[in-house]
Amino acid sequence: MIAVTIGDANGVGPELMLKAWGEGLFGADTVAVGDLAALKRAREALSLSIDFTPVADAAARPRAGTLAVLDLGLLSPADIHPGRLSMESGRAAIAYVERATRLALDGVIDAMVTLPINKEACGLSQPGFSGHTEFIAELCGTRATTMMLACEKLIVTHVSTHVALRDAIERVRQQRVLQVIELTHSALLRLRPRARIAVAGLNPHAGEHGLFGQEDAREIQPAVQAARTRGIDAHGPIAADTVFYQAVENRRYDAVVCMYHDQGHIPMKTLDFDGGVNVTLGLPIIRTSVDHGTAFDIAYQGIARTRSLHAAYRMAQLLAAGR
Numbered sequence: 001m002i003a004v005t006i007g008d009a010n011g012v013g014p015e016l017m018l019k020a021w022g023e024g025l026f027g028a029d030t031v032a033v034g035d036l037a038a039l040k041r042a043r044e045a046l047s048l049s050i051d052f053t054p055v056a057d058a059a060a061r062p063r064a065g066t067l068a069v070l071d072l073g074l075l076s077p078a079d080i081h082p083g084r085l086s087m088e089s090g091r092a093a094i095a096y097v098e099r100a101t102r103l104a105l106d107g108v109i110d111a112m113v114t115l116p117i118n119k120e121a122c123g124l125s126q127p128g129f130s131g132h133t134e135f136i137a138e139l140c141g142t143r144a145t146t147m148m149l150a151c152e153k154l155i156v157t158h159v160s161t162h163v164a165l166r167d168a169i170e171r172v173r174q175q176r177v178l179q180v181i182e183l184t185h186s187a188l189l190r191l192r193p194r195a196r197i198a199v200a201g202l203n204p205h206a207g208e209h210g211l212f213g214q215e216d217a218r219e220i221q222p223a224v225q226a227a228r229t230r231g232i233d234a235h236g237p238i239a240a241d242t243v244f245y246q247a248v249e250n251r252r253y254d255a256v257v258c259m260y261h262d263q264g265h266i267p268m269k270t271l272d273f274d275g276g277v278n279v280t281l282g283l284p285i286i287r288t289s290v291d292h293g294t295a296f297d298i299a300y301q302g303i304a305r306t307r308s309l310h311a312a313y314r315m316a317q318l319l320a321a322g323r
Contacts (some may be wrong), residue, residue, distance in 0.1 A: 006034030007115030011294025090121030106284035111286035145282035157263035177223035199236030
């Protein structure tokens with residue numbers, strides 16, 4: 001059983017859920033976790049003919065030809081305002097994720113797929129909220145996690161994600177870099193026949209032997225050496241302005257460990273904006289996500305694309321099958 005959280009009710013999540021259902025992505029082993037009111041609003045806006053089966057148990061089977069919905073009942077129709085930032089929808093989106101996470105921890109579901117939430121909306125009710133990845137890791141009681149983004153051409157992981165760039169530099173430490181290399185290695189063994197890992201440098205030209213900063217030689221290189229002594233095929237630090245070309249065009253590496261959010265996100269979204277998948281590595285559960293935001297500007301207009309949801313769902317199935 002796979003649970004799909006519908007994301008922020010004012011964003012594109014509910015319509016993506018319905019469109020993907022219509023495209024045949026989901027079956028009887030899928031349950032939507034969210035508010036039935038939001039899904040009904042999206043059904044009306046898109047003029048779709050989809051029937052729902054409200055379920056109290058995530059493992060319950062829906063009526064044939066219907067979408068199972070674990071309705072948390074947090075939002076009324078009057079609470080749903082497509083395209084608008086809302087404390088109510090942000091609070092509800094957090095609750096959907098928490099319910100699905102606890103279902104996964106309890107073994108009720110095999111994996112969870114998350115549709116996009118809005119960090120600002122969530123922060124209105126939960127100050128300091130920084131994102132799905134960090135919130136789910138906290139619920140799981142896990143500190144050693146990393147965000148992996150994957151598409152057909154490239155896989156990247158991150159030493160840090162949702163922090164200021166000044167703070168991200170401070171987080172480039174040998175122990176953390178080694179931890180992310182090891183998490184990346186474990187994931188690659190489940191996804192690809194080889195696990196060749198490039199580790200991107202932090203500074204221009206990977207520090208140019210200390211000319212442009214000390215972090216590459218002092219923190220990243222020792223982490224790579226430690227990984228290699230553990231049998232991991234890791235290389236680096238490699239200058240960030242060439243490492244992605246080597247991974248994608250020359251196919252020299254199967255994944256790139258990146259030092260901060262934009263270092264990994266920019267090449268990934270340039271290569272495949274619609275088809276990327278976000279996977280949280282290091283959790284005791286399987287969690288994948290679409291690699292895009294709530295897109296308030298196009299919510300409930302029927303033009304949001306489902307490619308990333310298809311990829312995230314297929315990745316969840318693949319990982320669940322290989323546990």
